[in-house]
Amino acid sequence: MKKGILILTMLIASSLILSACDSQTPDTSASSEVSGTENRLEAENNGVLSDTEKDTNRFPASLTSIPDSYLTEAEQRGTLQDLYYDTYESFSYNEKSQRLQKHAVVYLPYGYDESKQYPVFYLMHGGWSNEYTYLGSPDEPQGMKHILDHGIANGEIQPMIVVCPTYNNTSPEDSGNYGLALRLTDNYHNELINDLIPAVEGKYSTYAEDTTPEAIAASRDYRAFCGFSMGSMATWRTFEHSLDYFRYFMPSSGGPAASTETYESVIKDSGHEWDDFFIFAASGTNDFAYSGFKNGIDAMRESDSGLFRFADNEAEGNLYYLESDGDHSGEYAMLYFYNGLRWIWR
Template identity: 50%
Template sequence: MNEQGEASELLFPAELMTIPASYSEPCDQAGHVERFEYDTFEAFSYGDQTQPLTKNAMVYVPYGYDASKRYNIVYLMHGGWSDQTTYLGTPEAPSQFKNQLDHAMAEGDVEPCLIVCPTYNNTSDEDSGDYALALELTARYPNELVNDLMPAVETAYSTYAYAVTPEGLAASRDHRAFMGFSMGSVTTWHIFENCLAYFRYFAPSSGNAGSGAYWASAVERQGFGAEDFLIIGATGTEDFNGGAFSALMSDMAANPMFQAGDGEPGTNLIFRVGEGERHDGYAANRYIYNALAFLWH
């Protein structure tokens, strides 16, 4: 609140926040990681649904989770040479980033939410290590996400979806985000391209695709407009993909569909560059932390 007692406007920080070092230690108010199994189909023959697959995702459940309450939900995709355990670890061996999430929520930096870490790996855990194959799988991932994972996970956990039908999931899009770094960022762009009906918030980082004109047409093709989404993009000055990602952000900012800013009313594109950041896990966690800290406050 400001001095006049009016609600103040939350703006994205001019410089990316650093995750406090103390957040890496275990937290007294700790959430937990659960392994979530669900049924889907092989990606390349998905339309025929002739090859069933059972896959699993890691789900972060915040401290004090109460199934009688509703929670915002984030889908967070890993990059290349990685899998669903990359961000959160496993129930048996949680990651340092899981500790950081615990502290961030306990300290009020991040609104308590559900975080789902799935994988675009298909028939092999090694798929993400094949660059060309990974590109194909990220493009096909919206099928699995919308038809299989989202209905399954949002049945098991309490979100803002009043039903796990297309209508119920669409009605709760304001409470759902998709994020990812590197190849996870490429996945995020494919979700933006195909799934605006179900997601309002997107946080791609250090993984580019398309152009300003291409993404503007994707918004229009899905029947949405500039007021219907927010993209929070990030990369680093020392990231090998930083130049290309920054060029994409500039191209989008020059397109009338996208209104670049700091989160003020009308903004639908926020972009930050981390000084000295490389294409690594430290940068990925920092970008995700900053995006989470902005949403739903």
């Protein structure tokens, strides 16, 4: 009981930090498939999955609550690792005149096996935050880490690698400056594609054959970018600048960062079709970012270009949106992440 209270306390602390700011199925081995099937059957029998979710790869009609038990430590626990890599100062990136060493927290699922391939989920923090906000550290894991552990053990979430990086540049305080953070998220694609992804996917077993731009692009079906608030702005910017390297995008309560017409031009200019990506978006009706966020989603939904098609599954569309009655807080951020994670790569 004391342990549960401690974990819940850490979750609330994370929520307070955040509130200040702002289908492709993996080709796994036979043994992994058997384990996943057993876990999924257990989830069905425990009533974790809805009747619709049991038989389809469709999103539910409303957001699914995080079970209370998922906020405590799981029996089957993945591991957190520190990853350090070299990059360059954001605003002079092209000149490569100022080298920086940066850090990301990496989640490896329980039973991680280097002989298997894993999809990668890049999860960006919001304002007044950093790479420790969601997963915590190897010594002090946070609530999102426990949610992943339980969800994977119960067959709700596919085994995957989760990476929490930071767009903070020369100072850990950068995310607390709203205007600066906006500019950094717009620039972040340089570091993301050239430095972070090669560092992650050159070390861990993913679907990328190597870390060349060609190999990263070829494995885009097994790569997602997600974020809440300023992390959502980073997600929209990743769609804008890096569609060649990511298939899935999960923004919530922040943005969109550009107009629907801009995104349509990105899709056309990149040579991608409507069925080459999927956006799952979410926000809360009491969230101060709700109005602008929903208006942006509605503009995509109502576009007659054919490039955005609203549907609860990949076969019929590439855009889906759910909302809660929530505010702009870490509690709701993790609710949105959890719902996206239950669907992706299933």
